[in-house]
Amino acid sequence: GAGVSQSPRYKVAKRGQDVALRCDPISGHVSLFWYQQALGQGPEFLTYFQNEAQLDKSGLPSDRFFAERPEGSVSTLKIQRTQQEDSAVYLCASSLDPAGVTDTQYFGPGTRLTVL
Amino acid sequence: GNSVTQMEGPVTLSEEAFLTINCTYTATGYPSLFWYVQYPGEGLQLLLKATKADDKGSNKGFEATYRKETTSFHLEKGSVQVSDSAVYFCALSANSGGYQKVTFGTGTKLQVIP
Numbered sequence: 001g002a003g004v005s006q007s008p009r010y011k012v013a014k015r016g017q018d019v020a021l022r023c024d025p026i027s028g029h030v031s032l033f034w035y036q037q038a039l040g041q042g043p044e045f046l047t048y049f050q051n052e053a054q055l056d057k058s059g060l061p062s063d064r065f066f067a068e069r070p071e072g073s074v075s076t077l078k079i080q081r082t083q084q085e086d087s088a089v090y091l092c093a094s095s096l097d098p099a100g101v102t103d104t105q106y107f108g109p110g111t112r113l114t115v116l
Numbered sequence: 117g118n119s120v121t122q123m124e125g126p127v128t129l130s131e132e133a134f135l136t137i138n139c140t141y142t143a144t145g146y147p148s149l150f151w152y153v154q155y156p157g158e159g160l161q162l163l164l165k166a167t168k169a170d171d172k173g174s175n176k177g178f179e180a181t182y183r184k185e186t187t188s189f190h191l192e193k194g195s196v197q198v199s200d201s202a203v204y205f206c207a208l209s210a211n212s213g214g215y216q217k218v219t220f221g222t223g224t225k226l227q228v229i230p
């Protein structure tokens with residue numbers, strides 16, 4: 001497709017359940033980012049992949065959060081034992097040139113996670 | 117660390133009014149600066165960007181100038197339309213260990229009334 005896609009668009013989970021969120025980046029984009037956007041806030045960085053390598057996971061809020069990109073294209077963000085504070089919109093973005101100062105990140109529509 | 121501060125909303129304007137949304141930043145080095153827009157129910161879209169001091173980014177009637185001396189990147193539009201109602205995010209991108217890491221402001225909601 002032409003843009004970044006994410007699925008599901010909406011996810012409702014009971015507290016304690018595991019969830020998996022999928023991101024399909026723009027074809028050929030080297031870099032992939034995950035962000036968490038709480039209600040009324042700007043996106044907060046979670047993690048960064050360059051191809052299949054996870055180079056920065058400093059933004060992951062706890063060890064319940066895990067991300068992978070095994071073949072350097074599709075990525076999955078997994079949250080184990082979900083808590084109410086995990087409720088947010090999870091955004092995926094991709095970009096072409098990881099080190100280019102003019103590089104631009106292109107965002108998907110996000111997955112809205114609600115933990116009951 | 118890097119940070120972005122933008123004016124709090126919501127901002128309510130009448131159609132055809134002049135818009136300014138203030139944005140200032142703190143960063144080491146020479147970041148690139150961006151404005152993203154988020155329409156209701158949609159994802160973030162890049163509105164405009166500037167990559168060096170004194171550059172002016174522009175798109176859809178919006179513009180912003182990278183002012184290094186005041187560390188600012190204020191968004192302006194001469195005549196807003198109802199369709200401009202959205203949340204606007206100022207952001208900076210700076211090198212962090214070999215890649216461009218983006219830091220966002222908290223967003224400013226704009227409501228344009230007919």
